[in-house]
Amino acid sequence: MMHSFPGTAVAQVSGAPPAALATMQISGRAFEEGLQEGDRFQLRAFIWSLEGAAQPILGPDVSLFEPGCVARFGRGVQCAHLLVVGNAYVLETFDTSSPDLVGHDAFRLAGEVWRIYFDPAPNGTRSFEDLASFEKGDPVAVYKVREFATADPVADLVLARNDQELINSTPFTLKGVTVDFKNVAPRLMGLGHARVPQPDPNPQPIPTDEPPFQSGPGFFLLHTAISGTFSAVQSK
Numbered sequence: 001m002m003h004s005f006p007g008t009a010v011a012q013v014s015g016a017p018p019a020a021l022a023t024m025q026i027s028g029r030a031f032e033e034g035l036q037e038g039d040r041f042q043l044r045a046f047i048w049s050l051e052g053a054a055q056p057i058l059g060p061d062v063s064l065f066e067p068g069c070v071a072r073f074g075r076g077v078q079c080a081h082l083l084v085v086g087n088a089y090v091l092e093t094f095d096t097s098s099p100d101l102v103g104h105d106a107f108r109l110a111g112e113v114w115r116i117y118f119d120p121a122p123n124g125t126r127s128f129e130d131l132a133s134f135e136k137g138d139p140v141a142v143y144k145v146r147e148f149a150t151a152d153p154v155a156d157l158v159l160a161r162n163d164q165e166l167i168n169s170t171p172f173t174l175k176g177v178t179v180d181f182k183n184v185a186p187r188l189m190g191l192g193h194a195r196v197p198q199p200d201p202n203p204q205p206i207p208t209d210e211p212p213f214q215s216g217p218g219f220f221l222l223h224t225a226i227s228g229t230f231s232a233v234q235s236k
Helices: 067-073
Strands: 023-032 040-051 082-095 105-118 141-152 157-169 172-174 177-179 187-194 198-205 219-235
Touching: 023 187, 040 105, 040 219, 082 141, 105 157, 157 219
Parallel strands: none
Antiparallel strands: 023 040, 023 219, 040 082, 082 105, 105 141, 141 157, 157 187, 172 177, 187 219, 198 219
């Protein structure tokens, strides 16, 4: 298997010149049941940049936020066209501390799946605390994810790394351009950063009807802000 990085392969995007494989920027929130083995995590985020080799996938200066919504409610998750929901649980965790040095807490996640949703007409009502506002319609892309993270409690910093493989996708059209993630992002490699999770004053119920959360009822007791960059690679 060989991998080529963005700019070395061409994907077909109708309604615009051919664009190279994508690099995406996302921002959002992570919600955690806890930080121990078996605890469940959920990502709720939005994509705010979808770049090709020489220009954005959707064309120069095309925003991934709905302009009318932005004029009324400001730029942010409430007006984003592309939403991300990711579910996982902690498979393994350990720390590298010793009596003379504070180490890192490491996490290996499992059962992780990311879903990307397309909202053609955001109306400003979406919020990170309202899961249903992210999950409208069917996903336009579903990825199987392998993820690893390390937390530095001294620096209050979490670094996450993941490898995502597309399971299925459905084309969507925005600003006259039709995009299919199987062409622009068949596989993604990502790097994210966040602060160490802190208690959520309004814990979110865990959606036990979504895999891999079927182990029983519970709440996401922690939350944190998170952002990341995800670059597509081509498997051959």
